[in-house]
Amino acid sequence: MELKISNPHYDMLGGADAVKRLVERFYEIMDTDSEALGIRRLHPENLDSSREKLFMFLSGWLGGPQLYVEKHGHPKLRQRHLPFPIGASERDQWMRCMERALIETGVEEKLRAQLTASFFKTADFLRNKEEA
Numbered sequence: 201m202e203l204k205i206s207n208p209h210y211d212m213l214g215g216a217d218a219v220k221r222l223v224e225r226f227y228e229i230m231d232t233d234s235e236a237l238g239i240r241r242l243h244p245e246n247l248d249s250s251r252e253k254l255f256m257f258l259s260g261w262l263g264g265p266q267l268y269v270e271k272h273g274h275p276k277l278r279q280r281h282l283p284f285p286i287g288a289s290e291r292d293q294w295m296r297c298m299e300r301a302l303i304e305t306g307v308e309e310k311l312r313a314q315l316t317a318s319f320f321k322t323a324d325f326l327r328n329k330e331e332a
């Protein structure tokens with residue numbers, strides 16, 4: 201008998217298709233929401249590689265296949281974000297896009313609250329700008 205000891209967010213969300221939908225919607229929002237203009241400007245004009253990297257990263261981060269690590273090695277997220285000035289405003293813009301994406305792709309409320317809290321911790325950890 202197989203004993204299931206964990207139910208990762210990856211499965212609760214709906215697996216690869218759901219993660220892909222979330223990432224697609226996230227960048228559509230970043231690309232069109234005027235309140236996200238500040239962080240949109242930090243990204244390349246063409247978002248294809250951003251989409252692919254975030255999808256691969258989130259797959260593992262949510263408890264699914266470690267696609268990013270297999271292809272690129274350790275994510276070193278803080279280090280990789282150092283070229284971009286990230287303060288509370290940039291963090292909040294990122295969170296706004298992600299919270300909208302979670303709602304607009306129909307993620308159920310309890311899971312959405314858990315994921316929002318985890319995303320916030322990661323986004324806050326990426327702040328690298330001195331602020332008054």
Ligand code: HEM
Pocket residue numbers: 239242243244249250251253254257272275277280281284286290291292294319322323324326327
């Ligand atoms: C706090 C606000 C954030 C800002 C302003 C920001 C901005 C950026 C920018 C400008 C890039 C480089 C362009 C690209 O490759 O897409 C990037 C890359 C990336 N970001 Fe963020 N990001 C933020 C938060 C996050 C969070 C919370 C996560 C994960 C949950 C994340 C995951 C990634 C990943 C996986 C990459 C690709 C890294 C690489 O392989 O180069 N970012 N981000």
